[in-house]
Every structure is written in C-alpha cells, then in structure tokens.
Amino acid sequence: MAKMYMVPDGSKQHPKKLSGPVPVRKLIASNKKARHDYAIEDVFEAGMVLSGTEVKALRAGRASLVDGYCALDGGEVWLEGAHISEYAHGTWTNHAPRRKRKLLLHRHEIETLEQHTREKGYTIVPLQMYFLDGRAKVEIALARGKKEYDKRQTLREQQDNREAQRAMRAREIR
Structure with missing residues (x-):
C-alpha cells in the first residue's frame, strides 16, 4: 500500500503527484528599456498566433521587442x-x-x-518573449509612464542598494 502525504491545503495525495515536471523556459528577447521607462503595475503571460517561419526565426533567437507595444482592437489584444x-x-x-x-x-x-488603458497614462508594453514547453509566449505588462525625475530616483536607489551590499560584503570578509 502506497503512503499518502499531506499537502499544504490539508488534503492527502499520492507521492508521485506531489512533484511534476518543471516547465522549461527559454528566453528569446527581453525589453530592458521598458522597466526603465515605465512603472510596471501588472504582468500577464500571453500566447501568440504565429506563422511557421516566425517560429523558426524565434528558435534561432531572431527577435526584438524594443519598439514593441500592445493595442486593443475589437476586444482583442495585438x-x-x-x-x-x-x-x-x-x-x-x-x-x-x-x-x-x-x-x-x-x-x-x-x-x-x-479597463485600465482607458485611464490616462496607462499602456501595455511587452517585457519578454520566450518559449515555455515549446510554445511561444510573450510577457506583457500594464504600465504607467515614468517622468524623468522618477527614472533618476530609481537609478539612485539601485546605486545606493549596490553600495550597501558592497559595504556589507566587505564587513563580512573582515
């Protein structure tokens, strides 16, 4: 008789059902500038309708999201x-x-x-394009544009955090 194990929700499960295969995620392209220019509010994962040659080009890593954006048209996202x-x-x-x-x-x-893009200042930007278990996906974000002073403040905070980490590492070594 197989042992049953307790799962966090309180139910019992067979041990083989506790661990499943980990999904493989292969990054194709990322939009680093989007996180700099926009304050990310919410992130969504979307599939894409592609032709055969597009999939082959993506498998070769031939994509760029730098000028990409998403638009709503007739109840669909493009x-x-x-x-x-x-x-x-x-x-x-x-x-x-x-x-x-x-x-x-x-x-x-x-x-x-x-609903959110009707509000002023919100837009939808692509963050990453990747393969998840062999299917092409794009990670899109609902974002609000940053002002120039917000960008400078973000960079300053990142620099301060790096300096603090260096100081803590230097103190641990001594």
Whole structure:
C-alpha cells in the first residue's frame, strides 16, 4: 500500500503527484528599456498566433521587442512594432518582420487591460518573449509612464542598494 502525504491545503495525495515536471523556459528577447521607462503595475503571460517561419526565426533567437507595444482592437489584444527577422532559409512564404500579431489571453484579462488603458497614462508594453514547453509566449505588462525625475530616483536607489551590499560584503570578509 502506497503512503499518502499531506499537502499544504490539508488534503492527502499520492507521492508521485506531489512533484511534476518543471516547465522549461527559454528566453528569446527581453525589453530592458521598458522597466526603465515605465512603472510596471501588472504582468500577464500571453500566447501568440504565429506563422511557421516566425517560429523558426524565434528558435534561432531572431527577435526584438524594443519598439514593441500592445493595442486593443475589437476586444482583442495585438502585439505591434515587435521585430521578428525573416527566416534565413525561408522562401516566398516568409513573413513580414513587423506585422501585427494576435495575442491569446483570457476574456477577463482582456477586460482588465481594456479597463485600465482607458485611464490616462496607462499602456501595455511587452517585457519578454520566450518559449515555455515549446510554445511561444510573450510577457506583457500594464504600465504607467515614468517622468524623468522618477527614472533618476530609481537609478539612485539601485546605486545606493549596490553600495550597501558592497559595504556589507566587505564587513563580512573582515
């Protein structure tokens, strides 16, 4: 007879069901400038509708999110301005590098995004593009633009934290 183990919610489970396979996440592209220019409020993971040559180009790591943004149109979310290079071995069926790409989100997530983007100052920006268990995903964020003085203050805080960490490490060594 197999032993049963208690799970945090109080129920009993078979030991093999406690640990599952860890999802593999392979980063393709990230938008580092977005975290500098925007204050991130909420983050969502979305699937993308892609053509075959786009997937092959992504597997080669040929993407950029620097000029990317998301737009709402007819109850759907679209990724615009993101650059996925043409597939090197593609033929006449190759894709356009900067075409609009539909994002796949749950209805309640789209409604949340729609509600917040009606308010002044909010926008939707892509943060990362990656493969999760073989499926192309994009991490988008509901963000509010930072003012110039906010950016300087953030940089100052990061620098102060680094100096504090260095001081603590130097004290531990002695």
